[in-house]
Amino acid sequence: MQLSEEKVFKDPVHRYVHVRDLLIWDLIGTKEFQRLRRVRQLGTSYLTFHGAEHSRFNHSLGVYEIIRRIIDRFEGYENWNRNERLLCLAAALLHDVGHGPFSHSFEKVFSLDHEEWTRKIILGNTQVHEVLQRVSADFPEKVADVINKTYENKLVVSLISSQIDADRMDYLQRDAYYTGVSYGHFDMERILRVMRPTEEQAVIKKTGMHAVEDYIMSRYQMYWQVYFHPVTRSAEVILTKIFKRVKELYKTGYSFLYEPIHFYAFFEEDVSLQDYLRLDESIVLFYFQMWQEEKDEILRDLCQRFMNRKLFKYAEFNPINLAQWEELKNLFRVAGLNTDYYLVMDSSSDLPYDFYRPGEEGERVPIYLSMPNGELRELSRESEIVESISGKTRTDHKLYFPEDKINELPDDSQVKRRIMEILQG
Template identity: 70%
Template sequence: MSYRCEQLPEEKVFKDPVHRYIHVRYQVIWDLIGTKEFQRLRRIKQLGTSYLTFHGAEHSRFNHSLGVYELVRRITENFTGREAWSEDQRLLALTASLLHDLGHGPFSHSFEKVFDLDHEAFTKAIILGDTQVNAVLRKVSDTFPEEVAAVINKTHDDQLVVSLISSQIDADRMDYLLRDAYFTGVSYGQFDLERLLRVMRPKKEQVVVKQTGMHAVEDYILSRYQMHWQVYFHPVSRSAEVILSRIFHRVKELYQAGYHFKQTPDHFLYLFKNEVSLTDYIRLDETIVMYYFQQWMEETDEVLSDLCDRFVNRRLFKFVSHHTDFEAEDWQALRDAFQAVGLDPTYYLVEDSTSDLPYDFYRPGEMNDRVPIYLLTPDDELIELSQLSTIVDAITGKTRSDHKLFYPRDLIEALPESKEKKQICSILKMEERTGENII
């Protein structure tokens, strides 16, 4: 079918610190940006708790969504006139790229884990529900909301369009690497974007890269690897995330126990009852969460008050690294000692593990949904990237993991001398780390 595709009388332009300009020519894109559901993304940070580590990381999912849209616009401009590509595909790709993060909640993944939510499910619900976004999409065609939702859900028949925003080399990853590097002030996320855009080509099932652009792809993959370990998995950001998740757990526990709040968590009640309506979910953003944190600092429950004060005023937990072979006896002894000195280990001794797989390819017979990156040879053949790149081959299929224990060093140091305190200090090797200054 052919979509109703109205052009703006005059192109609209956003100034952007990463891509310089973001160009809008379609009326539907302009109208979507103006909806309340999309404007809400201004109040959701792109990097969650990372602003407590990198003070410049205050950018939002609104910024990022516009950036992904702009990259898809530039990529598909190069596709125009090529076989297996149409103007309808372009509009679908542009719209899905703009809306792909619509369902993120405050502080994204921490919030999702505690309340067992799925931001992709809420993205789909916003697109298909009784929303301003849905009303705008239906002006294109009656089925357009379903088409856009299917692309974001990766179930659309046109896997070429899906690959533009969800693959191992997509516009989503390219924008967040460059944008997050810019706002955190690091150089790890930089790669040759211009070269990469020039060598991307449409095939029936996915976007591929000309063989001559292999080194640009290597650069991109290594940038992603470095950003994960230097920024996304930074232990200080993870400490803040641990405290954030413990706050939500504590509030939920207190509510279920019948605790009388000075500031009742009205905006969270439907979450505690597992009755999440789309309207209530859209009302939630980080300004509301931070308001409650400020109020809960005055609660009589010492754990909730302390955790909120730590997050708001950046009194974060310290950490020690450990491995999966961490002695079970030590772990239990730590929990018992924390309990004995009045520190609930559920909230003050938290294990956190994280891992990343920089690149992988499909192996028949194995559980693997990763579509590999293909290089297009001068003979029009497709070769999987790691077969030609020794750099990528070296990291293909290799998962790197990191395990840490987070704890309140200040509270432990303030404890009176006791055998339990000595035991805690010994296991955590606090005597050896007194000179550590965690940013």
């Protein structure tokens, strides 16, 4: 069913987001989708790039808008089934609805998976489910299958999840815009114009290859300049350690000045959908604010660091050097620093583009170019730029520590001197 009048959202990246379908308008209005306004798209990156305050809500609208433009262009092509239109739009809008506060750090500590929670929200006792069911009884299941990459029509899945999909095309541009960097920009309009539907996936006309090269390189740069920025990683390390400390204190019967009631279900590993949906970043930050006055010295210190941006410093470190790692841990213990919280090795790795590797776990469907003669050619076989980074995982290791606490040690301390020797390489 169509709205009597098209609704329009102003958007800094796409200029406008157009909504014509009652289903999409009603989904946007659900409390589960509105919750995404209170979950940042880039987690702790706002502590590095002060403009990065944008939410999962506006990213989700952006992905929906890109999908809407793609399928408008697909009209009339033989491999495009118009009956899949609403399914694509709903899946695009809801693909991130299961994200928790500070998503990946939160997931790591409590062994959660946002994709699993997305499915629960779509299929559970929620307003989202109620709206989806108005289309048909099996429609919620179909939407969940598209997001879970198990839906039978692989073309539909590829639009939302592949090596060139609406999700990535939105977050690269949106994250570049809000962080103020220039790396994430590429000619999306050109890519959309040369995108064609096939039975298995969307492919790109050969004439659009340079726009796709630009997109791949944008992604490569954004990961190393923004997503894996060492200051952001430092904030994530502290965030993770706060959750870990609170969980540990709870398990040992510690008496909190301000009880973490919103986290009880997570500590007990018995989380209901209602428990999950109650949590957002405003709730988490409220607790961090209160815990700055806790009796426990470690929790108090970590929360003060996070809230006031007194982050850990970092140093390059090779994890292969186990003897030095053990020595450093012993030195920290002698200095009175708990190595579970104040000495952290963190690694980041990214595979910017991968060609087809049959049978490999988590195999990636490559990007195909449609040649003038109708043949499909895998991107890295035609592009020297993409070939140069294909299948190559880049990994970076850093050590995070509280420099201020090291500096507080006496200047003539052998422990301090040795710690600094190791950290400075």
